[in-house]
Amino acid sequence: xxxxxxxxxxxxxxxxxxxxxxxxxxxxACLLAIVIAAAFxxxxxxxxxxxxxxxxxxxxxxxxxxxxxxxxxLSHAGTLISAILRLANATWRRPVTRCAEVxxxxxxxxxxxFPIVHLGRPWLAFWLAPYPSERGxxxxxxxxxxxxxxxxxxxxxxxxxxxLLPMIPxxxxxxxxxxxxxxxxxxxxxxxxxxxxxxxxRLEKAMQIMAVAIxxxxxxVHSIVSWDFAMAIVPMWHSTIFAPYFVAGAIFSGIAALxxxxxxxxxxxxxxxxxxxxxxxxLGKLLLVMxxxxxxxxxxxxxxxxxxxxxxxxxxxWLTQTGSYSPLFWTMVTCNFLIPFPIxxxxxxxxxxxxxIASFTIVIGMWLExxxxxxxxxxxxxxxxxxxxxRPTWVEITITAGTFAAMGLLYxxxxxxxxxxxxxELKWGRHExxxxxxVLARRDExxxx
Amino acid sequence: MAxxxxxxxxxxxCTGCEACVVAxxxxxxxxxxxxxxxxRGRAKHWIRVERYYEGEFPDVKTKFMPVLxxxxxxxxxxxxxxxxxxxxxxxxxxxxxxxxxxGTRYCANACPYNVRFFNFYNPVWEKPLHLQLNPDVSVxxxxxxxxxxxxxxxxxxxxxxxxxxxxxxxxxxxxxxxxQSCPTTAMxxxxxxxxxxxxxxxxxxxxxxxxxxxLGTLPKxxxxxxxxxxxxEDA
Numbered sequence: 001x002x003x004x005x006x007x008x009x010x011x012x013x014x015x016x017x018x019x020x021x022x023x024x025x026x027x028x029a030c031l032l033a034i035v036i037a038a039a040f041x042x043x044x045x046x047x048x049x050x051x052x053x054x055x056x057x058x059x060x061x062x063x064x065x066x067x068x069x070x071x072x073x074l075s076h077a078g079t080l081i082s083a084i085l086r087l088a089n090a091t092w093r094r095p096v097t098r099c100a101e102v103x104x105x106x107x108x109x110x111x112x113x114f115p116i117v118h119l120g121r122p123w124l125a126f127w128l129a130p131y132p133s134e135r136g137x138x139x140x141x142x143x144x145x146x147x148x149x150x151x152x153x154x155x156x157x158x159x160x161x162x163x164l165l166p167m168i169p170x171x172x173x174x175x176x177x178x179x180x181x182x183x184x185x186x187x188x189x190x191x192x193x194x195x196x197x198x199x200x201x202r203l204e205k206a207m208q209i210m211a212v213a214i215x216x217x218x219x220x221v222h223s224i225v226s227w228d229f230a231m232a233i234v235p236m237w238h239s240t241i242f243a244p245y246f247v248a249g250a251i252f253s254g255i256a257a258l259x260x261x262x263x264x265x266x267x268x269x270x271x272x273x274x275x276x277x278x279x280x281x282x283l284g285k286l287l288l289v290m291x292x293x294x295x296x297x298x299x300x301x302x303x304x305x306x307x308x309x310x311x312x313x314x315x316x317x318w319l320t321q322t323g324s325y326s327p328l329f330w331t332m333v334t335c336n337f338l339i340p341f342p343i344x345x346x347x348x349x350x351x352x353x354x355x356x357i358a359s360f361t362i363v364i365g366m367w368l369e370x371x372x373x374x375x376x377x378x379x380x381x382x383x384x385x386x387x388x389x390x391r392p393t394w395v396e397i398t399i400t401a402g403t404f405a406a407m408g409l410l411y412x413x414x415x416x417x418x419x420x421x422x423x424x425e426l427k428w429g430r431h432e433x434x435x436x437x438x439v440l441a442r443r444d445e446x447x448x449x
Numbered sequence: 450m451a452x453x454x455x456x457x458x459x460x461x462x463c464t465g466c467e468a469c470v471v472a473x474x475x476x477x478x479x480x481x482x483x484x485x486x487x488x489r490g491r492a493k494h495w496i497r498v499e500r501y502y503e504g505e506f507p508d509v510k511t512k513f514m515p516v517l518x519x520x521x522x523x524x525x526x527x528x529x530x531x532x533x534x535x536x537x538x539x540x541x542x543x544x545x546x547x548x549x550x551x552g553t554r555y556c557a558n559a560c561p562y563n564v565r566f567f568n569f570y571n572p573v574w575e576k577p578l579h580l581q582l583n584p585d586v587s588v589x590x591x592x593x594x595x596x597x598x599x600x601x602x603x604x605x606x607x608x609x610x611x612x613x614x615x616x617x618x619x620x621x622x623x624x625x626x627x628x629q630s631c632p633t634t635a636m637x638x639x640x641x642x643x644x645x646x647x648x649x650x651x652x653x654x655x656x657x658x659x660x661x662x663x664l665g666t667l668p669k670x671x672x673x674x675x676x677x678x679x680x681x682e683d684a
Contacts, residue, residue, distance in 0.1 A: 049568070049569055049570040049571065049591040049592060050567070050592065051486070051491065051569030051570040051591075055554075055569070056491055057490050057491065057492075058490075058558075058563045060557045061558060115553075118554075119553060119592070120551065120553075120554065120591070120594075121550070121551050121552045122551075125551065127532050135549070137533055137549075140531050142528040143528065143555070145529070232529065233559070233666075234561075378558055381563060382562070383516070385499035385500070385501070
């Protein structure tokens with residue numbers, strides 16, 4: 001690839017911001033229709049009661065909490081991966097980080113709606129906030145749901161900051177290249193950036209602090225999500241492995257979502273010269289590691305349960321291994337390991353198409369994983385007299401489809417509002433080939449200092 | 450000292466007649482949900498009679514086990530509620546404050562006995578059943594959890610009566626609807642903090658067991674049974 005000049009980089013990456021194609025509008029209309037259908041389904045549920053869902057005794061959590069865990073998990077794509085790559089000074093990260101951070105913010109926004117969507121009385125969700133109220137009580141700080149409330153809000157604030165900080169110079173660039181109302185808007189969000197050394201130094205410093213701070217926050221969020229389950233004495237929920245298992249699964253699905261998003265962006269925004277095979281190759285390797293880690297966790301969890309042979313746990317164990325949930329279980333293993341493992345392990349197959357296919361199956365597999373953690377345990381809880389099975393209704397299915405449509409919609413909107421690849425970061429590293437080079441990395445560091 | 454209300458259920462006496470279930474529905478304004486909803490697993494029975502079968506036909510034994518909220522001392526449903534809708538009263542009951550409930554249903558998931566019920570729709574009483582609602586018990590709206598209260602309205606009434614007459618509550622004076630209606634007196638209710646009460650004496654019987662006692666929830670309902678009975682663990 002010929003070396004691009006800074007001007008060319010700006011032109012290439014700002015091109016998607018100017019004008020919309022008919023294809024773009026058609027896709028937007030389709031996604032918007034699905035989102036509106038989901039909003040209608042939710043309205044229907046609020047009007048009639050949760051009875052319109054498939055929930056029942058004893059399976060009181062189903063698709064909604066599955067979606068909650070899945071989307072919060074997916075949100076680990078960005079911030080965590082980009083923070084780790086920043087701290088490790090992996091120079092190939094430059095075109096990747098913003099795609100990832102955008103996934104985080106939107107996935108988190110979507111995931112965070114579900115604890116409200118699933119409520120019996122969603123209009124009272126604000127009772128989770130601690131404020132001196134006429135009811136005279138605080139929320140219950142012993143409840144993992146309250147820990148969720150704080151963890152997710154912290155993570156949302158953190159990841160929005162983490163996304164917006166490095167966008168300031170790019171906003172300034174757009175401001176300088178535009179006029180009229182556009183200039184006003186971008187000028188406002190650019191916060192008076194004019195690229196003085198002092199400002200650059202501040203930005204670098206802030207990014208360093210955020211990158212360090214966001215990692216423990218991200219880990220804590222999914223640990224707490226896992227504790228929603230692990231704290232209850234429900235068979236196969238009450239497990240010490242859950243926190244790391246959930247965090248690993250979150251990063252796993254997060255990387256898969258990132259690769260998928262990158263592959264789509266590359267195709268539709270014509271970023272072939274920026275999102276290179278090496279990026280997919282490197283992320284593919286990370287995905288391979290996470291796939292192996294995931295299998296290891298599932299194996300460790302299943303083996304200890306089986307060997308322990310505790311009656312109530314075995315009821316759930318066999319339900320998923322050979323019982324009515326086994327087709328879903330083995331589909332999950334196929335999607336998360338049997339298909340992606342060979343694709344990602346064999347160098348020849350670890351192409352852009354290869355990693356995208358593997359990522360697609362993993363996203364499906366990880367959704368199933370969340371479902372299989374939640375539902376079988378609840379349906380076979382201790383006293384066999386009250387066992388029951390769960391089937392979603394059109395309401396839950398529509399709302400679930402709506403989340404994926406909302407993700408696409410938000411992502412498409414974002415790609416028109418701001419460059420999806422960080423322009424200044426790319427220019428900063430433009431003399432480097434996207435491979436790891438210790439000499440260059442050091443130069444990078446010195447430049448930052 | 451505060452009362453610690455408890456119950457003993459003699460499984461050797463239970464005939465599975467379900468009078469307790471009917472009495473509970475009438476006392477506590479529990480609406481029936483209808484055939485379709487019951488088929489979807491949304492039936493609300495604060496007390497239910499579980500049936501288990503032992504042996505092969507024709508040598509079959511049927512066992513009945515009334516299951517209601519065990520009013521655990523270490524209740525898994527209580528700490529998980531984010532709004533204190535589920536909380537522990539000073540008399541050891543697992544209280545459920547309907548007005549505080551936002552319907553996370555976490556308590557029902559955490560409960561190993563599956564004795565918490567959710568209002569999937571607003572309750573409806575077919576005429577003329579709407580005329581027989583108990584004025585001492587609040588009607589629960591859509592979206593909130595509900596469960597057995599040990600007939601807290603009867604407990605309060607008994608305590609107020611005793612206080613007015615400047616005496617202690619007499620043993621057996623307070624009876625929840627299920628206990629009152631049991632034709633074989635298989636159910637006994639009383640104060641566990643009084644070692645001489647009938648319920649305390651029966652709870653010390655060598656036939657006494659706790660349902661899922663190994664979970665450490667410290668239930669205040671004790672089951673009595675003669676034989677070793679494996680219904681709960683092995684079925």
